[in-house]
Amino acid sequence: MRKTNIWKSPRKNPIQERSRLTVDSILEAAIQVFEQYGYAAGTTARIAERAGVAVGSLYQYFPNKDAILVALAEQHIAECHTLATQAFAQTREMTLSLAETLRLVVKGFIDLHAANPQVHRLLSEEVVPPLEVQQAQMAVERMLVEEVQQILASYSAVDASRRSLVAYVIVQVAEHLTHQLVLHPPHKLTPEACVDEVVQVLLGYIQQQSIGCDATRMVSGTQ
Amino acid sequence: MRKTNIWKSPRKNPIQERSRLTVDSILEAAIQVFEQYGYAAGTTARIAERAGVAVGSLYQYFPNKDAILVALAEQHIAECHTLATQAFAQTREMTLSLAETLRLVVKGFIDLHAANPQVHRLLSEEVVPPLEVQQAQMAVERMLVEEVQQILASYSAVDASRRSLVAYVIVQVAEHLTHQLVLHPPHKLTPEACVDEVVQVLLGYIQQQSIGCDATRMVSGTQ
Amino acid sequence: MRKTNIWKSPRKNPIQERSRLTVDSILEAAIQVFEQYGYAAGTTARIAERAGVAVGSLYQYFPNKDAILVALAEQHIAECHTLATQAFAQTREMTLSLAETLRLVVKGFIDLHAANPQVHRLLSEEVVPPLEVQQAQMAVERMLVEEVQQILASYSAVDASRRSLVAYVIVQVAEHLTHQLVLHPPHKLTPEACVDEVVQVLLGYIQQQSIGCDATRMVSGTQ
Amino acid sequence: MRKTNIWKSPRKNPIQERSRLTVDSILEAAIQVFEQYGYAAGTTARIAERAGVAVGSLYQYFPNKDAILVALAEQHIAECHTLATQAFAQTREMTLSLAETLRLVVKGFIDLHAANPQVHRLLSEEVVPPLEVQQAQMAVERMLVEEVQQILASYSAVDASRRSLVAYVIVQVAEHLTHQLVLHPPHKLTPEACVDEVVQVLLGYIQQQSIGCDATRMVSGTQ
DNA sequence: AATGAATGAGCCTTCATTCAT
DNA sequence: GATGAATGAAGGCTCATTCAT
Numbered sequence: 049m050r051k052t053n054i055w056k057s058p059r060k061n062p063i064q065e066r067s068r069l070t071v072d073s074i075l076e077a078a079i080q081v082f083e084q085y086g087y088a089a090g091t092t093a094r095i096a097e098r099a100g101v102a103v104g105s106l107y108q109y110f111p112n113k114d115a116i117l118v119a120l121a122e123q124h125i126a127e128c129h130t131l132a133t134q135a136f137a138q139t140r141e142m143t144l145s146l147a148e149t150l151r152l153v154v155k156g157f158i159d160l161h162a163a164n165p166q167v168h169r170l171l172s173e174e175v176v177p178p179l180e181v182q183q184a185q186m187a188v189e190r191m192l193v194e195e196v197q198q199i200l201a202s203y204s205a206v207d208a209s210r211r212s213l214v215a216y217v218i219v220q221v222a223e224h225l226t227h228q229l230v231l232h233p234p235h236k237l238t239p240e241a242c243v244d245e246v247v248q249v250l251l252g253y254i255q256q257q258s259i260g261c262d263a264t265r266m267v268s269g270t271q
Numbered sequence: 272m273r274k275t276n277i278w279k280s281p282r283k284n285p286i287q288e289r290s291r292l293t294v295d296s297i298l299e300a301a302i303q304v305f306e307q308y309g310y311a312a313g314t315t316a317r318i319a320e321r322a323g324v325a326v327g328s329l330y331q332y333f334p335n336k337d338a339i340l341v342a343l344a345e346q347h348i349a350e351c352h353t354l355a356t357q358a359f360a361q362t363r364e365m366t367l368s369l370a371e372t373l374r375l376v377v378k379g380f381i382d383l384h385a386a387n388p389q390v391h392r393l394l395s396e397e398v399v400p401p402l403e404v405q406q407a408q409m410a411v412e413r414m415l416v417e418e419v420q421q422i423l424a425s426y427s428a429v430d431a432s433r434r435s436l437v438a439y440v441i442v443q444v445a446e447h448l449t450h451q452l453v454l455h456p457p458h459k460l461t462p463e464a465c466v467d468e469v470v471q472v473l474l475g476y477i478q479q480q481s482i483g484c485d486a487t488r489m490v491s492g493t494q
Numbered sequence: 495m496r497k498t499n500i501w502k503s504p505r506k507n508p509i510q511e512r513s514r515l516t517v518d519s520i521l522e523a524a525i526q527v528f529e530q531y532g533y534a535a536g537t538t539a540r541i542a543e544r545a546g547v548a549v550g551s552l553y554q555y556f557p558n559k560d561a562i563l564v565a566l567a568e569q570h571i572a573e574c575h576t577l578a579t580q581a582f583a584q585t586r587e588m589t590l591s592l593a594e595t596l597r598l599v600v601k602g603f604i605d606l607h608a609a610n611p612q613v614h615r616l617l618s619e620e621v622v623p624p625l626e627v628q629q630a631q632m633a634v635e636r637m638l639v640e641e642v643q644q645i646l647a648s649y650s651a652v653d654a655s656r657r658s659l660v661a662y663v664i665v666q667v668a669e670h671l672t673h674q675l676v677l678h679p680p681h682k683l684t685p686e687a688c689v690d691e692v693v694q695v696l697l698g699y700i701q702q703q704s705i706g707c708d709a710t711r712m713v714s715g716t717q
Numbered sequence: 718m719r720k721t722n723i724w725k726s727p728r729k730n731p732i733q734e735r736s737r738l739t740v741d742s743i744l745e746a747a748i749q750v751f752e753q754y755g756y757a758a759g760t761t762a763r764i765a766e767r768a769g770v771a772v773g774s775l776y777q778y779f780p781n782k783d784a785i786l787v788a789l790a791e792q793h794i795a796e797c798h799t800l801a802t803q804a805f806a807q808t809r810e811m812t813l814s815l816a817e818t819l820r821l822v823v824k825g826f827i828d829l830h831a832a833n834p835q836v837h838r839l840l841s842e843e844v845v846p847p848l849e850v851q852q853a854q855m856a857v858e859r860m861l862v863e864e865v866q867q868i869l870a871s872y873s874a875v876d877a878s879r880r881s882l883v884a885y886v887i888v889q890v891a892e893h894l895t896h897q898l899v900l901h902p903p904h905k906l907t908p909e910a911c912v913d914e915v916v917q918v919l920l921g922y923i924q925q926q927s928i929g930c931d932a933t934r935m936v937s938g939t940q
Numbered sequence: 941a942a943t944g945a946a947t948g949a950g951c952c953t954t955c956a957t958t959c960a961t
Numbered sequence: 962g963a964t965g966a967a968t969g970a971a972g973g974c975t976c977a978t979t980c981a982t
Binding site: 537538539553557558 | 950951952953954955
Binding site for chain 2: 945946
């Protein structure tokens with residue numbers, strides 16, 4: 049993945065019915081195989097076998113191994129985009145407290161990760177995807193940051209000058225904590241308790257903003 | 272890495288001067304090569320070449336490729352342990368506000384990651400290390416959580432019943448944010464400003480604790 | 495061969511026509527290459543080259559180098575079994591003198607060795623085959639000893655108490671002499687003359703039995 | 718061994734005391750290592766280690782790995798020559814029956830093999846030695862055949878025209894049977910009983926000669 | 941002379957990719 | 962379009978041999 053940077057787009061647009069089924073089964077098989085063996089050791093032969101097709105057929109739809117990962121990435125990113133859009137739409141439709149809104153957002157993040165933990169892990173950790181995919185990932189992240197920023201604005205929770213930075217940090221924290229949660233769920237903690245905890249982190253951070261900008265000074269006063 | 276789990280210890284103990292030099296150059300080269308190509312594509316030939324030795328020499332000191340990573344891991348973990356111990360020792364020696372203590376802790380985390388960002392990334396993301404190494408990693412994390420817990424206790428900042436959980440979350444957040452900071456330093460933000468931001472997140476979370484346990488209720492009341 | 499004792503079964507069952515041809519050409523090439531270079535220096539690359547295929551094809555049908563030898567062994571042992579069965583069946587169908595029967599048996603042994611002298615040499619001398627193959631070899635030998643024993647019984651040539659031992663010795667002698675004959679045919683001696691000689695050794699040994707059990711005493715009396 | 722046919726003589730004649738000790742320890746170690754790992758897998762490093770010297774020292778006395786085997790061979794062949802000469806000298810000094818003489822000869826053969834079974838196996842089976850060594854081996858064998866021929870002559874046991882052939886066969890049989898005996902001693906048979914058996918084979922064969930030259934005719938007459 | 945670290949050709953094996961059927 | 966046998970470059974690793982110390 050890192051070595052060969054030849055990322056091409058799928059060879060053909062599978063319009064026909066059977067083609068689509070084949071492509072889907074290959075992608076599904078790829079997820080399982082990459083999860084079980086990792087990307088490097090997840091051979092095309094194994095993917096084809098699990099998909100129930102011949103290697104040759106695999107190469108009929110994907111010009112090379114990397115293209116499978118790209119397809120997976122694009123699919124995953126699109127899914128994320130949809131999920132995020134829906135979640136934020138909800139927060140706008142309903143009239144909620146900041147905490148409840150945050151809970152909804154965090155819930156959305158968890159859904160994002162739960163959708164395909166393996167693919168997400170693959171893309172965010174094991175592999176360095178092609179620029180094209182990286183940009184798509186960053187676009188989604190930018191969108192998340194912007195949405196959070198709007199939420200902050202709508203609640204007048206944070207000074208405008210810091211809103212962008214705070215939103216970025218919130219996305220980072222939410223991203224990592226939910227990621228961790230989905231991949232390594234801590235026993236002795238119900239999913240709801242987990243969400244509560246993440247919300248507390250974010251809420252605490254936001255409330256901190258209205259107290260003062262300089263952490264040291266702020267806390268000094270507290271003591 | 273995932274497939275073959277044969278992790279052995281180094282072949283010979285490099286006592287002699289020349290040996291140590293060779294081993295060091297191999298480890299240094301390995302870091303660079305793994306960083307540039309990833310673990311799977313980071314071939315032993317490339318490592319040897321960059322180290323300026325023959326492959327044979329590499330295998331004189333490491334029984335196989337995985338052993339190089341283990342050596343790297345052990346070296347890195349030891350370094351982390353030392354760094355963490357020192358940082359926490361400082362917080363105890365000096366009389367500081369909670370915020371200042373947190374800043375010291377965050378500074379320690381950043382040093383931890385800055386020491387060998389690539390190796391850290393390799394171990395925490397790309398690769399599934401042998402149990403032995405995993406346990407060492409977990410031991411360090413447990414130690415971090417415990418130290419943070421003691422800090423919380425010394426400041427009576429968090430209810431005893433939640434202290435352990437809060438400490439765990441703090442370590443997670445600090446861990447990820449500093450990791451992100453070191454690997455992808457956001458331009459338009461000085462390092463100090465970064466530290467401030469992380470401290471605010473943690474501080475906000477901690478102060479949240481003294482207000483109420485249930486985030487929703489707590490915030491509802493606030494509004 | 496001695497070091498790594500990982501013997502697996504062939505990777506896939508060659509059902510298709512082309513596959514079988516490839517497998518056969520590989521086995522044939524292996525015989526030649528092992529004969530010319532010995533097992534250790536008979537590299538898979540050389541075998542593939544002589545077989546006119548790529549190394550990859552070799553590994554499509556054999557999981558590793560040892561598996562080739564195992565296949566060779568099994569093939570050879572099966573051939574031996576068939577040959578031996580046929581030879582002994584002949585001796586039963588026809589009414590022959592002991593000498594003529596022995597000649598038939600010796601002829602069978604020679605055919606056994608002539609079938610694949612190189613493979614036989616490989617298995618019996620150069621290499622330590624896996625237990626599985628060893629047992630098959632021993633099974634064939636046991637069968638030979640038993641058949642010879644029955645012949646001895648049918649001719650009442652040897653006292654029952656010594657029949658088993660004598661049969662064992664006969665097989666040993668026949669085995670080695672014919673082996674030697676096929677591999678290093680002595681010039682100045684026609685094949686028939688060779689057979690005659692072996693038969694004389696065996697016949698002499700058998701006739702010795704009816705004279706007396708103690709060689710020394712027996713011969714002393716003769717002088 | 719088969720691949721590289723570069724057999725040179727030892728680099729230097731170890732006259733000095735310490736040198737001889739080193740050479741001897743290397744040869745002794747080589748025997749053990751070749752026995753345990755086989756020739757191909759018996760590395761020079763292991764030999765040196767077991768001999769308690771550095772690899773470099775090994776190469777001070779032997780130009781390459783094969784040279785060690787040659788030295789072993791020459792040593793072994795010389796030993797065989799000595800042993801054989803002594804054994805046959807005995808048969809001449811004493812006045813013995815043919816059977817007793819044969820027993821002495823067989824005893825000699827066993828001593829030959831018992832001296833260094835491993836080296837003998839190595840040379841006669843696993844490895845194709847250089848022409849030089851092969852010739853030395855053949856010279857010893859020729860000597861054995863000649864001695865046996867003289868014994869046959871002295872006992873007027875075999876017609877002069879067949880004496881050479883019979884002697885050759887006797888050596889072959891004795892050679893193989895004793896070889897087998899030493900390497901795979903059959904349980905349920907005392908060493909003495911083994912010797913008896915071999916003597917019987919040989920004696921039977923010899924006595925056969927005085928009956929008739931053509932096995933078929935001879936046996937036909939018997940019927 | 942002795943040492944043992946260094947060397948690198950060469951071995952076994954894998955796997956992405958192609959192409960005849 | 963589908964198949965899967967064939968391909969061969971490339972990777973991990975070994976070990977006979979050399980040479981600076």
